[in-house]
Amino acid sequence: MTDIQINISNKTYPTATKPSIEGLKLSLNSNEFTCLVGPSGCGKTTLLNIIAGLDNDYDGDILVGQQHTHPKIGYIFQNPRLLPWRTVRENIELALEGNPSPEVIDELLEIMQLTAAQHVYPERLSLGMSRRVAIIRAFAVDPEVLLMDEPFVSLDAPTARQVRELLLKLWQQRPHTVLFVTHDLREAIALADRLVFLSASPMRVVSEITVPIARSERGNELAIESFRQQLLKNHPEIKPLL
């Protein structure tokens, strides 16, 4: 796994008068879980699409190790984006190149508790289950960076919590570099090694804060809440971004 440098000097949409992103520098360390926190509409999805290579209309560059290239990615979108006419298992297999080994997929299905549903079509799944399939698909390709764009946003609180815990479990078994976008500070603290706060129009990095809470303590809501209070007190500059 190599480090990834993202350097976007300017991204302006053709119809816009001012840039959406300006002078944004971000480096992702190997196997680190980074959360991007910023107000809705500040351009976080734009940033992910640039990293993913979906949007090539920008000034700047992306370095994977020493090479100017787009990293191999796994992308978990806001909606699961599964192919409705393919089963759960086929959806995962299709993302993989060549002949995927069945054991890896079996193991991922097992961890995400979807073994029983592997031959079901996505329309029969609950939203929480579809999200889990999307998570498996992203991990299955063994990406250089995993992009997650508010993947728990429309889930009810208990389901979101369950999927979040499964995601962490999977990530700890198979560490990957993760870039996770959210506007929910509690969620970010529960997940991240490092928080990156972003400002709106044009988007810039305001501050980067490491989360020192041990992984075993992440389920403890009190620890999360007290860290949040402390964070807001010590870093008044992030308040308007939440």
Next chain:
Amino acid sequence: MSGQLPFHLGVTLLRLVVSFTVAMLLGCAIGIVLGRNQKLDAFFDNWLVIFLNVPALVTIILCYVWFGLVESAAILAVVINKLPNVIVTIREGTRALDQDLLEMARCYRFSKRKTLVHVIWPQLHPFVMGATRSGLALIWKIILVVELLGRSNGMGYQLHLFFQLFDVASILAYTIAFVAVIQLIELLILKPLDKKALRWRR
């Protein structure tokens, strides 16, 4: 009855299969390309409207005049009449493709073939079935005129003969045979295809 019905029905069916296959394959390919490429679409849009509206009789006569009273001219005339319909239907389907899923396919580096088979084609299925059903109906109608004007076998030729003899009974007999064939195609080919392709729906 002379026992000639199966032969003439068979000849017409063969022409139907050949011209239908050619028109669908070409139409789907061109329709997908036009639906995904705005510049080409803008260029060909007017031509498409023209071909869509030229009367079938005109293309049939021109084909026979230019290429002679031969089998290939007959097939070509049918294809030209059917093709614009397929292109327009498939083009609309391609324009309505789900961009989210196409983005997903790009992210996960689907090859062109994989994207076509697993992402695009299932979304086009209702449009292809629509083009198939309306196309079969259209081709039947045109193929009989083609046979009437320039072939010496097939249902169109026979019906013309019966018309000259005022043989209404034979005309009705051919019509019944024709209806039976249509029902068989629907029941044995199209319905099972629909069922298989739509099994994922709730």
